[in-house]
Amino acid sequence: MMRDHVWFEMRDLRKRWLANAVWIPLRAYEESRTGEHGHVGCEEEVFGLGSVAVPTKHRLRAEALDWSGIALGHTQRPLVLPTGYKPADVFQEPEGGDLGINLVLDQGFDGAERHVWHLHQDLVIALGLLREGDNWVCPQEGYNEVAHLKRTASGVPVRLEIRADHLGDYLAARDMALRVATYRIRSTVVEDASHIPWHSEDLRETAGGDRFEARVCAIHEGGSLFGATTSVFHMGRTDVDAEEDVPVLGVPDESNIRTRSWSVQSQRRKIFDISGELWRTEWFEPATASPRVRGDKIPSTCFFITDPSGGRTPADDLRNDEQSRWLWFRPAVIGELAQRRGGSLQWYTRDTGEVAPVHGYGIHFGVNQKELINAYAPDIARLPEWLKGVWFSS
Numbered sequence: 575m576m577r578d579h580v581w582f583e584m585r586d587l588r589k590r591w592l593a594n595a596v597w598i599p600l601r602a603y604e605e606s607r608t609g610e611h612g613h614v615g616c617e618e619e620v621f622g623l624g625s626v627a628v629p630t631k632h633r634l635r636a637e638a639l640d641w642s643g644i645a646l647g648h649t650q651r652p653l654v655l656p657t658g659y660k661p662a663d664v665f666q667e668p669e670g671g672d673l674g675i676n677l678v679l680d681q682g683f684d685g686a687e688r689h690v691w692h693l694h695q696d697l698v699i700a701l702g703l704l705r706e707g708d709n710w711v712c713p714q715e716g717y718n719e720v721a722h723l724k725r726t727a728s729g730v731p732v733r734l735e736i737r738a739d740h741l742g743d744y745l746a747a748r749d750m751a752l753r754v755a756t757y758r759i760r761s762t763v764v765e766d767a768s769h770i771p772w773h774s775e776d777l778r779e780t781a782g783g784d785r786f787e788a789r790v791c792a793i794h795e796g797g798s799l800f801g802a803t804t805s806v807f808h809m810g811r812t813d814v815d816a817e818e819d820v821p822v823l824g825v826p827d828e829s830n831i832r833t834r835s836w837s838v839q840s841q842r843r844k845i846f847d848i849s850g851e852l853w854r855t856e857w858f859e860p861a862t863a864s865p866r867v868r869g870d871k872i873p874s875t876c877f878f879i880t881d882p883s884g885g886r887t888p889a890d891d892l893r894n895d896e897q898s899r900w901l902w903f904r905p906a907v908i909g910e911l912a913q914r915r916g917g918s919l920q921w922y923t924r925d926t927g928e929v930a931p932v933h934g935y936g937i938h939f940g941v942n943q944k945e946l947i948n949a950y951a952p953d954i955a956r957l958p959e960w961l962k963g964v965w966f967s968s
Contacts, residue, residue: 577617579770582760582788582850583777592754592858598741599623599754601678601691602733603646609763612797614845617762622646623733625754625858626665627745628674636673636753641853643668644755650680663694674753678734691731693721700747700867701740712740715960716931717915742861747868752858761849763793770848777850788850794840801839808834865959874959876966878951889962892955899951907947907968908939935961 592598602623609616624644628636653660657670665674679692693703693710703710703720710721721736745751767773767790777788792800813830814821824830863870877886878901892899911931912919918936921927930936935957939949947968954965 576764576769577760577762577848579772579788582770582848584758584760584786584850584852587758588784588786588852592738592856596738597735598738598752598858599733599735600625600693600752601646601680602735604732612763612793612847613795614763614765618759619761620759621756622758623754623756624648625677625752626674627677627748627750628753630749630751632673633751635667639673639753639755640855641755641757644753645757646680650676674750677752688730691723691734693723693734693736697744700744702866710736713916713932714934715958718960738858739861740866741858743864743866743868745858745860746862746864746870747866749860751860754856754858756852756854758852758854759849761847763845763847765845767846767848773846773848783855785853786851789848791847791849792844793847795842795845796840798840800844803837803839805837806835872959874955874962876959876962878954878966880951889955889966892951894952900948901951901954901965902942903947903949903965903968905941905945905947907965910964910968931961931964937965 600623602621604622605618605620607616607618622641622645624641624646626636626639626644648665650662652662655670660666660672662679663675664672665676667673675694677694677697679694681690681692683689693705697703698705698710701720702712702714704713708723708725709719711717712720719737720740721734723731724733724735725731741752770790772788773790777786779786794800798804810832811823811826811830812832814823863872865872874889876889878889878892879885880887880892880899880901887899892901908919908929911917911929914931916932918930918933919927925941926939928936928938937949937953937957939947942948949965954962957965
């Protein structure tokens with residue numbers, strides 16, 4: 575398929591910022607290629623992302639970090655330095671000063687073992703996450719999926735991302751922001767590049783944290799730059815007896831060294847490599863509050879009907895209601911809560927019982943003559959916001 579200039583310019587991707595995303599990648603390296611390198615029909619797309627959580631006090635220093643500073647080759651292992659021990663999660667400037675922490679640690683191994691990506695243990699414990707395979711769920715929030723790791727078909731990790739809501743909560747509690755650097759390239763090899771409007775002059779654009787470059791390069795089939803000359807150098811010994819089983823070589827000098835050099839130029843046909851590259855740096859900001867990790871109190875968005883006329887009362891006003899109100903719900907709420915993973919239902923009498931979507935959040939309820947579920951308003955109001963939402967929707 576012939577790609578037009580729009581695909582290389584990535585204007586669709588350049589409109590998307592992490593501030594508007596539901597899932598935030600913490601580390602990624604994804605690549606796809608079709609065809610043979612340097613030959614017509616070869617198409618390649620690469621996406622790489624690195625990040626570091628930076629304390630607010632170091633934010634100005636971290637503004638200088640770009641793709642070259644946060645690239646995936648950055649060391650993520652403990653080091654014993656003259657200045658002391660550097661833990662694996664600590665991110666340091668080239669000069670050696672501590673600047674932040676890596677929320678994903680890439681553990682490599684000598685030999686054939688695949689790399690292992692670890693989600694930072696402090697983040698996991700602070701958010702109350704449980705790892706199940708390549709997913710991290712939160713049992714206290716109904717086993718909601720909070721983070722996940724994506725792999726290739728062969729099992730190589732390629733992207734680890736987390737929900738923006740939870741990441742923002744954690745960063746707020748630690749007074750940090752996330753510095754993120756990404757790199758993308760789209761390229762293809764074609765016989766004719768005249769359909770590209772910038773085929774005769776490179777396209778360069780800079781805006782905000784973006785640097786974009788697109789170009790058309792003439793190449794010889796096989797990948798070498800068109801018209802380029804390759805120099806070849808050959809060096810060998812002249813004092814080696816090929817008939818000896820175990821020859822012993824002396825110190826080389828001008829008398830037993832032979833050198834040759836020559837130049838070659840490809841005679842293969844002229845084709846074109848079209849590519850667009852994007853380097854981006856941006857901040858993912860902490861949330862304004864941290865109800866999960868720091869225990870901040872935030873206003874509830876749930877309102878419950880509390881009188882016969884349909885009047886609604888904010889959940890926060892029901893927490894310490896001196897009038898001992900009751901709330902009424904459709905019977906379906908019991909099934910919705912009890913059938914969740916970790917949920918339970920037990921009956922005390924024919925018309926009373928307790929329902930819990932997860933351990934520790936049980937609510938006593940009754941069934942009235944109209945077969946509606948009634949529960950004590952302050953009990954509902956003291957639930958976590960996500961659980962109030964389940965009751966509210968019923």
